Amino acid sequence: MYDVIVLTQEEYINPKKVDWYIQNILDEDNYVLEALRSQGLKAEKRDWADITFDWSSTKSVIFRTTWDYFDRYPEFAPWLAEVSTKCLLLNSADIINWNIDKHYLSDLMDAGLNVAPSIFIKKGSDISLSQLFENAGWSEAVLKPTISGAARHTYRLTPANAAEHEEIFAKLINEEDMIFQEFLSDIVEYGEISLMFIGGEYTHAVRKIAKSGDFRVQDDHGGTVEIHEATTGEIEFGKASLEACPYNPVYARIDIVRDNKGKLSLCELELIEPELWFRNTPDSATKLAEACKEIIDTL
Numbered sequence: 001m002y003d004v005i006v007l008t009q010e011e012y013i014n015p016k017k018v019d020w021y022i023q024n025i026l027d028e029d030n031y032v033l034e035a036l037r038s039q040g041l042k043a044e045k046r047d048w049a050d051i052t053f054d055w056s057s058t059k060s061v062i063f064r065t066t067w068d069y070f071d072r073y074p075e076f077a078p079w080l081a082e083v084s085t086k087c088l089l090l091n092s093a094d095i096i097n098w099n100i101d102k103h104y105l106s107d108l109m110d111a112g113l114n115v116a117p118s119i120f121i122k123k124g125s126d127i128s129l130s131q132l133f134e135n136a137g138w139s140e141a142v143l144k145p146t147i148s149g150a151a152r153h154t155y156r157l158t159p160a161n162a163a164e165h166e167e168i169f170a171k172l173i174n175e176e177d178m179i180f181q182e183f184l185s186d187i188v189e190y191g192e193i194s195l196m197f198i199g200g201e202y203t204h205a206v207r208k209i210a211k212s213g214d215f216r217v218q219d220d221h222g223g224t225v226e227i228h229e230a231t232t233g234e235i236e237f238g239k240a241s242l243e244a245c246p247y248n249p250v251y252a253r254i255d256i257v258r259d260n261k262g263k264l265s266l267c268e269l270e271l272i273e274p275e276l277w278f279r280n281t282p283d284s285a286t287k288l289a290e291a292c293k294e295i296i297d298t299l
Helices: 020-038 073-083 093-099 104-110 129-136 162-173 232-244 283-296
Strands: 002-008 043-047 058-063 088-090 118-121 141-145 155-157 178-182 192-198 201-209 224-227 251-258 264-270
Touching (some): 002 020, 002 283, 020 043, 020 283, 058 283, 088 283, 093 104, 104 118, 104 232, 118 129, 129 162, 129 178, 141 162, 162 178, 192 283, 201 283, 232 264
Parallel strands (some): 002 043, 002 058, 058 088
Antiparallel strands (some): 118 178, 141 155, 141 178, 192 201, 192 251, 201 224, 251 264
16 A cells, blocks of 8 residues: 555656656656655655556555646546545645636636736637737737646737737637736746745745747746745745635645736646756755645544
8 A cells, every 4th residue: 555656647657768858857756756755655656647556555646747637638637536536636636626727817816816817718709819809908918728738829929910820719719718818028027936835835936937039938948947035025925825725735836927017926826736846945845745744644
């Protein structure tokens, strides 16, 4: 019987080629595994889609590098429902089901949190991008699916280039819900700050910076990451984001930028499988393992 399974995807179990990007992923997973084991927990790493594994043979699972779930959502959703009946999920199934769709941002806005101005478009809608710009009055926007990650189908738009994207938008909106957000210039002028919280407490932060000519800050899109010394205001905003959340996550990454009025605003509250940069602050992996053990010991 395992105490906890660290979840990844098949590509990161036995990678055929290890470059800097893959090595970072392997290192991150290893920090978590070793920290869990140092707490006396029996822990292993598995592909979430491993059909040979008996999920009832573990007390819990913790989501880490399951970064293909949004591309395989029709497969992932029933898997999630089944596994949640066999073991404890960290973060919980309720948290994952709430956080997996960007409609959660509406709940946070309703709770009074400053979130990037957003318009949600339901699957099957016949609205056009030009109409969205006319309704919003924005000079620039970002379009992406409500269930997504790693900048999948994420487009930076203006009224001038909207016509070039009408075809892909029509295709996407026929298949899934989309979100249309005002583009915040701070993302390219300064970058996106990621605040890490473990057990509700702030641990460390990074600043993600897009490469020249791009707005996507992810390192797999050419962005760079540097250690960030978060200000008191940024940490307090992170705490407010967690307080606005209807759940108490074991781990969280809070991505923030300044909006076009200069105020701190939430980009994403990442509660499923965020990169947490344990390699920058190894003690945070220990704090995660301690928080997990406290929960597992109650099972």
